[in-house]
Each structure stands twice: as structure tokens, then as C-alpha cells.
Amino acid sequence: MDTLVRYDLRTTPLREVNTALHKPGVTGEFVIDHPDGAHNVAVGVNAPARVTVNGHVGYYAAGMNQQAEIVINGNAGTGVAENMMSGTVRVNGNASQSAGATAHGGLLVIEGDAAARCGISMKGVDIVVGGDIGHMSAFMAQAGRLVVRGNAGEALGDSIYEARIYVRGAVASLGADCVKKDMRPEHHAELAELLAAAGFTDETSEYTRYGSARNLYHFHVDNSASY
Amino acid sequence: MTASDDRARRGLRESATFDRPTIAAIQRAAETGIYDIRGWGAKRPLPHFDDLLFLGASMSRYPLEGYRERCGTDVVLGDRHAKHPLHLDIPVTIAGMSFGALSGPAKEALGRGASEAGTSTTTGDGGMTPEERGQSKNLVYQYLPSRYGMNPDDLRKADAIEIVLGQGAKPGGGGMLLGQKISPRVAGMRTLPEGIDQRSACRHPDWTGPDDLTIKINELREITDWEKPIYVKVGATRTYYDVKLAVHAGADVVVVDGMQGGTAATQDVFIEHVGIPTLAAIPQAVQALQELDVHRKVQLIVSGGIRNGADVAKALALGADAVAIGTAALIALGDNHPRYEAEYEKLGSAAGFYDDFQDGRDPAGISTQDPELAARFDPIEGGRRLANYLRVLTMEAQTIARACGKAHVTHLEPEDLVAVTIEAAAMARVPLAGTEWIPGRGPGAGL
């Protein structure tokens, strides 16, 4: 039987809440009220539980998430779902800098805008952003997929490795070694799947794909201007 | 007559500014168009522990006998907040070195040797390997800008977490691993394509500055339920301020790595010209801790050119709680051993000079990913050698501490030391031998 456990961060210390979420074999539904911008909410969860956070969170919400489905009904600060391994994190609001930083897996959905460095150093996570993303997004993005329904800021995909980026709107500028790429059938299929997983129904034909030109994969004197 | 005698006789004089290594470096740059990359730490002569001497026993300071008159060597690291601080038998730890930079057998050997000696090893920029976790009784897990291989399962398996801001060889530089060492296994661990030259971030992706570091330290504590000590490691630069800020941000242990500290690969100019000597960093770190009234409560680990028990004793006397060894540990394992002389020559180097770790062709099988070369290295034998070396370091430090009348090696103090050069006296803040003079000190002087 799945239970619903409710916490109020105005009266319960965060440590108690995170500790409860870390109990071995934890399942079921959890609701966290009044985060009021607290940092490190629901970090290090490693269980197929569902956590709903009602309010705005500070830094690193859902950090290093494994398996859990975490919903934030508010805005998220720096590093939401940083280093996530699996599971889902959904922000029904905006996300600040470094959303999904270095994450290895799972799905991060941001309803609104994400700020600078969205998907920085991503290592396999899927990120879908409903609005715009800020500058230096997908910096050193190694693996995974980033979908942006709005516009992207300056230096998108600077020093990108093998991650794939799909943008519907305008890109202010591309970073070093990041180039426009053809959308082949497999890319349309991949994009459609990601949009559906995030709850959007856009036409994939509206999107442009970006990825690595792979010119910086070996240090070469001719590329010295790029460094 | 030697070749140099002959040159001298003929009136040939080498320029001190454009000496032969400098000429070779300029010519290499002109040929290749790319900076020189190498391993190891700063090779040039610097004020170092050799310039300090212990005062030893005297009419008023009585030495302890060996064996029964105990001189303790144990150290506890990280007891400020963590549920499970590290209890080490000796004040010498193994510094962070990556799997990728080093071979799997080499990491295994480090684990074996450290565990036998009752101390800790540290992962590096590439993540935690099963070999190291399996062999190392106390494993410190590094948290670096690249976050290669970082994951919460390994975080929970670690005994301590070390947040790396920088290292002495390249304060401000990120990791570097060239294609020849990005083997299938390394590539898999780092989520990189095989065989490419790794580009690495030099800053953390989701925090900059001590205000954000405070939040990050709390995040790591929350994820691991406050069980493990959190270390903060800095390359020695503005050490006094860095240590204060690290303490304010919540560090349980601070690790300061001087410019003599090694790396597996970075630009030669970075190694030789950025960062300060270990000797100049230690008193800054200790002053910072003392001013915040946390000396010995937030522990200090010092690294960068620790070679023998005298270095260990001197670092402790200046106020460190423990030291870390990197280059020395590899040498103990067999790096630069004369038995490989012929192979070093084939690589254009020589035993005692070999620092091309970045090439991954190490004849000793330590800093390579080549399976054939790595197979030459026996991790069990290597572990034994490291344990021997760690025992010698400890016994040497104890010998010195006993001679100074100390019942524990961390009871050594700056007043047990004098310097033989003015630079060392100023940097280490101990008097020039035979005088009361500490250059640079006095009302209003110093920091």
C-alpha cells in the first residue's frame, strides 16, 4: 500500500526529510511544503519514490537523484538535478544556472526558462526545456540530449563532445566546435520521443539539430585559436 | 678529461639564461607549435624542507628511547562534523592520482600498500575503480571540476570526500589526459570517446566562490547523511585566504598542495611558474587555522615534494596534521627505476629524468594504459614496496620526534626548527640557524 508522507520545511529540519528519503527500501509518495528557497532539498534520493515539492527551491534540488520522480512546483536555483543518474525531475517554473549539470541519466524537464550553463558537462542525461536557455549551455556536453523549445543564449555547445542538441528557436551564437547538423529520420524520432516524455507535442520539423564538429578531438596547433 | 672540462678549457661558456634545456625548449616549440606537456611537479630548485634542520636533544630537551618510550603516529581526520572520521595509523596518506593517469594495477598497488600501513588512498580525476575500493581500507573520493565518473553510489562507498579546487602543479588548471591513454575502460568511466584528447574544465560546473561552496559542501553531506569527512584541496597560491574561506565554507580537512606536487600531464610552464613552494604555504595555512581557532580541529594535510621522514617531521612541526605523497609513492612503486634505463633511453629519456607520463609509454607500467606495459607491473609486489616505504617514512619521522623529546609526531613544533637559508627562514617563519632572525616578521609585517 502506497502511503503519502507530508513534510513542512518550516517546522521539520531538512536533514530529517532527506534522511527519511534515504531510508533503504523507501517507496510511496512524499510531499514537501514550504521549501521557501531552501537548498539541497530531496538530494541523494535512491528509490522509486515520488516526491512533490510545493514551492521554490534553492541550489541543487534533487541533486544526484536516482530512480525517483521529483516534481518542483516553483522555481529552482542553481544546479537542479545536478549529477542525476536516473529517474525524473520536473520543474514547473524556471531553473537557474547549471540545470542538470554533469548528470548521467534520467530526464530533467523545465517548464519555463533555464538560465546559463544548462546541461553543462552533461554525461548522458536528457533535458527538455519549455522556454529559453541561457549562455554557455551544453558547455563540454559529453553525452545525452538537450531539447530547447525556445531560444538559446550565446556560445551554445562550446567544446561539445557527443551530446545532441535540438533547438526550436534562435541560437544567439554557437560555441567552439558546435555546428548545425542535419535532422535525419532517427533524429526526428528521438526528438519526438523526448518531447512526448516531457509532455509536449511540437512538430519536430520546427527544430534544428546541433552537435560536435569533432575538430577539437585531438590537440592540434591549427586549432590554437579555439582554446 | 671530461667533456665539460674540455669545453671549459676551450673557453666555451653556457648562458645561464639561454642554457641548453632552454634552447631545446625553444627549438621544440618552433618545430611543433604546441606547448610542452609533461608529468611530475616543479623540477627547479626551490626553498624546501632540506633548508630546515631540527634542533634535537640538548641539556634542556631530553630524547626518548626507542620502542618502550612511545612516540605515537596515529591521526584522526575529519572529526569536526562527520559521523565516521578517518583513523589512520600513520600521518602519511596517498594523494589523489587518477585511474587513467595511472594503470589499474598501479592503483591496486597503492591501495594494498596504504592498507598494510594503515593509511588512506585517494581517487583521482576519473572516478573510483573497484580495484582501489577493494584494496584500500580508507578511500578518499575526489570531487573535481570534470566530475568524470562521479556518482552517488561511489560517494556512499567512500570513506571521505575531497572537493578539489586545484593542485599544486597547476593551480587553476583542469585535468589532462591525451588520447593514447583514453583506453576503452578509461573512456567508459569518463563518458568520452576512445582515443580522443580529453579537454577538461578548470572550474566546477555548478559553483564558484566560497558562498556557493558552503552550499555544495552541505549538499554532499546531506547526500551521504553526514557520515563522511569533507576535505577541500587547494593548490598553494593565496593559501592564507584559501584556508580561511575553506573553513568558513565548512571543510572538515584542508589539503594544501605546493608547487612541487606532481601531475600526470600539464603544460611545463604551468608546473614551473604557477603556485608557491610548499614551504611558503604551510605557515600561511596554519596561521589561518589558528586565527579561526580551528588548528587541529580542522585538520591540515600538506603535500608537494614530501620525500623522506625528515620532510614528514618538518611538515608536522610547522603545524600540519598529516602529509600526502604522490610522486614519492610512484617512485616507491618503481617509477624511474634504473632497471628500465635501456627503455628510457629508447624513449629519449633516462632513469631519474623520465616525466613523460602523458605519453602512456611508461616502461615501469605505472603511468600507462597499454595492457602489455601495465602487465609488467605486479600490484602485490608494488603494494609491498609502498608499505615498506611508508614504514620507513614513519620510522624516520619517529626517530626525529624522539630526538626532540616528543611523545607523538604531531607534538613537533616550529620551535624545534631552524633554517639554513634566509629564504627558507622567511617562508617557513623559523629563525636562521644561530640567530633569532625570522626575515619578514615583526609588527605589521607578514599578513
Added chain:
Amino acid sequence: MCGIVGLHLRTPELYPRLGELLSGMLGEMSDRGADSAGVAVYGDPVWSPPGRGCVSVTDIAAAPDLGSDVDVVQVDSTYQLSSDVSSEVLLERVRLSYPDALIAGFGADLAVLKGVGHPRSLTDAWGLAKAQGWQGVGHTRMATESAVTPSGCHPYTVGPQQCLVHNGSFANHATIRRDLRRAGVVFDSENDTEVGARFVAQQLAAGRDVETALKELCATFDGFYTLLVSNHDSFAVVRDAIACKPAVIAETTEWVAMASEYRALSELPGVESAKIWEPEPEVVYAWTR
């Protein structure tokens, strides 16, 4: 090592609530800096009576006495001085009589309060919640020296009515400080923020507008920084080219606010329908009354 907040009110109906709103914002930034704090309030009739020159003085043993034509209002450890002469003239008199005191700020309609202690305790001690006005700027600080002093606190105010708060650190300010000293600028501290503040003040004194001054600053200073500069009627925010230090701006028809973290804005009236964004690198966002 700190948190910054700023609030610029566009509608007079909200002026009575300035202090209350600013207190809330500052309190939310306590976690970023819990050792000391400072605020600048524009337009409180008790602290800075309209039509009078004002000087905020702190770090002084007792209430300054400059004669009967200078009124003194004590706000915790700060003394708000006001007089019919201009702020600059009053400032000179204070400096002559009390050379060792810390001048926290000066300018018409301006009060600058700085203190050592937890931001929430300080806002209580100041009675900030009752303050009124059209604009306020604040800063919470994480101290790194063992002796925490008010002189290390922001806002830095180095020209009449001008305030600057800063989150981050500059990398080449030592050279810029030398250049400014050669041009005759006198510094109160070795703080890197003060270099930024005096640079901006010098630009403004040379007749440039705030936007140009901040663009010059971005072109001249290296480092990671978020800056908020306020003047009698204007409020400007800028981030460096790399923009790693946090900043978020919210705007409605009634107010514009800026803070290091969203949580400081979350209680502002009408924030649910505010336009919210994070400033782009090297773009100056400025509002004028």
C-alpha cells in the same frame, strides 16, 4: 561570499512598505553571508528628511555633535546626520571633526546602515521594517577575517547618493586601484569592491551615465561579479562576461527587484506575474524613476 538585494519601487503606493519588503529580502540572503550586512535606503523621511543634505556615520564612540544646525538621528550604531547644507559640505564637516569615523554614505534622501552581526538581528535593530522610500539596496556578507568590521560592509557609497553592492571577486583590481590613486582617489580599505565602487564614481563624476560607467567597468575589470549600482533615481545591474555568480531580476509595473537568489524575491507583491530573468553577461539593465 555574499548575497545582494535591490528593490526599486515604481509606484508611490508601495513607498510605505519599502523597509518591510527590503527586510524580508535581506533576511532571505542571510545564508549567503551571516556575519555582517548593510543597507541603503532612499527616501525615508525620518532618516533622511527631504530637502536636506545627509551623511551616515558609524564606527564612532558617541553621537557626533556638529552644532545646532545638524540634526542627528541614531539608528542602532549608525548616526544619520542631516542639515540644510548640501551633503558634500556636511560630509567635509564630519570628516574634519571626526576623521576616524566611518562614513557609510552621503547624499540627499539617503541613509546607509552597516553593522556586524546576523542580518536578521541587524534589520531588527535598525527598525528597517518601518522604513519608507522609493529604493533600497542591501548586502549580506560572509566574513573571512577574524575581525569583522563595518568598513568591510557593502554598500560602498563613494559619490553623493551613489551606492554599489557586489557579489564575486575582481582579479585585476590592484592595478586599477593604483591608477585611481594616481588620479587622486583616496581609499578607505583594501577591499576589492571599493575599487569597483570608486571606479564607477569616477566615471559618473566625469559626466558619464550609469550604463556607460558600468560598460567601462566590464571592459576594465576581470573577475566574476554581479554588481548593483544605485543612484538617487536609478538602479542598474550588470554581470561580468562569464557570469558565474548568481543573479535574478524580477520586474512588474509596480517595482523592479534584483537578488542573488530567487528566494529573496518570492514574497514581493505580485511576483507571481512578474517578468523574471537572469541578467545576460555584460548587459547593463537600468531603470530610472
